Amino acid sequence: xxxxxxxxxxxxxxxSGSLMAMCMICGTLMSGLFVxxxxxxxxxxxxYAMNALREVSGNPDADLAEMADLNSASNRVGDRYRxxxxxxxxxxxxxxxxxxxxxxxxxxxLDDRRNIRGIRVREHRETPGIGDIIDHRVSSxxxxxxxxxxxxxxxxxxxxxxxxxxxxxxxGATITTRAVTRAVLxxxxxxxxxxNEQGNDRATEEAANE
Amino acid sequence: MNEYRRLMVNGLWRDNPALxxxxxxxxxxxxxxxxxxxxxxxxxxxxxxxxxxxxxxxTRGALxxxxxxxxxxxxIATFVSLADLILQAWYFELHQRIGxxxxxxxxxxxxLGRAETFASRQPVAAAALDGLMMGLxxxxxxxxxxxxxxxxxxxxxxxxxxxxxxxxxxSMSLQINEDGFxxxxxxxxxxxxxxxxxxxxxxxxxxxxx
Numbered sequence: 001x002x003x004x005x006x007x008x009x010x011x012x013x014x015x016s017g018s019l020m021a022m023c024m025i026c027g028t029l030m031s032g033l034f035v036x037x038x039x040x041x042x043x044x045x046x047x048y049a050m051n052a053l054r055e056v057s058g059n060p061d062a063d064l065a066e067m068a069d070l071n072s073a074s075n076r077v078g079d080r081y082r083x084x085x086x087x088x089x090x091x092x093x094x095x096x097x098x099x100x101x102x103x104x105x106x107x108x109x110l111d112d113r114r115n116i117r118g119i120r121v122r123e124h125r126e127t128p129g130i131g132d133i134i135d136h137r138v139s140s141x142x143x144x145x146x147x148x149x150x151x152x153x154x155x156x157x158x159x160x161x162x163x164x165x166x167x168x169x170x171x172g173a174t175i176t177t178r179a180v181t182r183a184v185l186x187x188x189x190x191x192x193x194x195x196n197e198q199g200n201d202r203a204t205e206e207a208a209n210e
Numbered sequence: 211m212n213e214y215r216r217l218m219v220n221g222l223w224r225d226n227p228a229l230x231x232x233x234x235x236x237x238x239x240x241x242x243x244x245x246x247x248x249x250x251x252x253x254x255x256x257x258x259x260x261x262x263x264x265x266x267x268x269t270r271g272a273l274x275x276x277x278x279x280x281x282x283x284x285x286i287a288t289f290v291s292l293a294d295l296i297l298q299a300w301y302f303e304l305h306q307r308i309g310x311x312x313x314x315x316x317x318x319x320x321x322l323g324r325a326e327t328f329a330s331r332q333p334v335a336a337a338a339l340d341g342l343m344m345g346l347x348x349x350x351x352x353x354x355x356x357x358x359x360x361x362x363x364x365x366x367x368x369x370x371x372x373x374x375x376x377x378x379x380x381s382m383s384l385q386i387n388e389d390g391f392x393x394x395x396x397x398x399x400x401x402x403x404x405x406x407x408x409x410x411x412x413x414x415x416x417x418x419x420x
Contacts, residue, residue, distance in 0.1 A: 014274055015274040015276050015277045016277075018272060018273055018274055018277060019274075019277045019280060019284075022269075022273075022281050022284055022285075023284065026284055026285070026288040029288060029292065030288060030291050030292065030295075033292050033295050034295060037295045037296070037298065037299035040299040040300075041295070041299050041302070044299070045302070048302060048306070128396060129392040
């Protein structure tokens with residue numbers, strides 16, 4: 001009786017033993033390389049996020065203060081980054097659900113007078129070849145907003161031409177471009193509210209002096 | 211010598227993992243939008259496949275039959291994780307594009323298939339050659355599809371090779387056509403391209419059809 005039971009225990013030990021040894025070797029290898037590459041990967045992530053933010057700001061040499069976790073380069077709405085150069089201002093993360101297919105997340109860079117420095121799409125699922133003209137790698141449609149602000153043009157002008165406003169729409173992608181245009185206007189309003197609350201940027205000071 | 215010759219012919223052509231065994235289609239269809247991503251994932255798969263074949267073959271005597279499969283998966287998963295870390299550390303921007311599919315190499319049936327049906331029963335040298343040839347067989351189909359889809363879909367070839375080779379490779383990009391035929395880079399284009407390549411193979415070599 002004892003024989004078979006003992007054999008069973010022994011082979012179970014041999015089985016789990018070899019697998020455990022394997023796990024330990026593999027685990028050691030992976031954690032070893034993880035430790036070696038960790039700093040490098042974090043630097044890469046940081047640099048990647050910074051470059052993306054600099055591109056939005058329109059100034060390739062701008063410094064950016066981390067008002068949120070830059071490593072994640074996240075798409076959380078409300079994340080803000082302060083741009084440190086002579087134009088100043090912030091980069092805001094905004095979004096809209098009015099697009100043709102799901103959420104569109106944008107980065108909106110404003111200077112300290114709340115004029116638009118640049119806009120980039122962070123995330124979208126619009127139709128390739130049609131709605132993706134909002135992607136700056138595909139077309140420069142977004143550049144028409146540069147130097148505009150919440151009061152330039154006025155509220156009537158802050159629409160697509162097809163709706164009676166001043167901004168070019170794109171045939172076939174009216175829904176997408178309308179959604180982005182409205183999101184940008186909303187973003188400008190939010191930025192103004194935040195600026196008024198904090199009362200520390202140049203646009204708010206000037207308004208108070210008048 | 212004949213044995214090695216047979217391994218080469220099998221991997222590259224007669225038992226080609228992509229064209230004949232039809233394994234690993236998910237990553238293959240996803241990363242062949244351009245030549246550079248196809249090359250990157252193809253080489254990563256080649257390296258992981260060869261390395262896991264060698265280790266599976268080298269440990270084949272030490273492993274209990276009952277734990278052989280989990281051990282093989284563990285070995286493959288380890289090499290994939292190492293490759294993923296290396297890509298993140300040294301080819302970060304490329305990893306941003308193909309990262310999802312690097313992790314999916316674990317589920318590429320070519321790897322477990324070669325480990326179980328070949329490497330676990332063969333000496334190290336044969337297993338290494340088999341991994342190398344199967345990997346090359348997978349790679350050349352990826353490259354063919356990547357090239358065809360990039361030329362037809364975007365009108366370019368060798369675009370963004372700087373992601374892999376550094377800034378000097380930006381000049382490698384060829385503009386063959388002004389505009390692309392979008393369908394080729396969309397998911398259906400992947401199926402159509404693969405279908406055409408298989409059809410061509412069957413037409414030219416009808417005696418090999420299964």
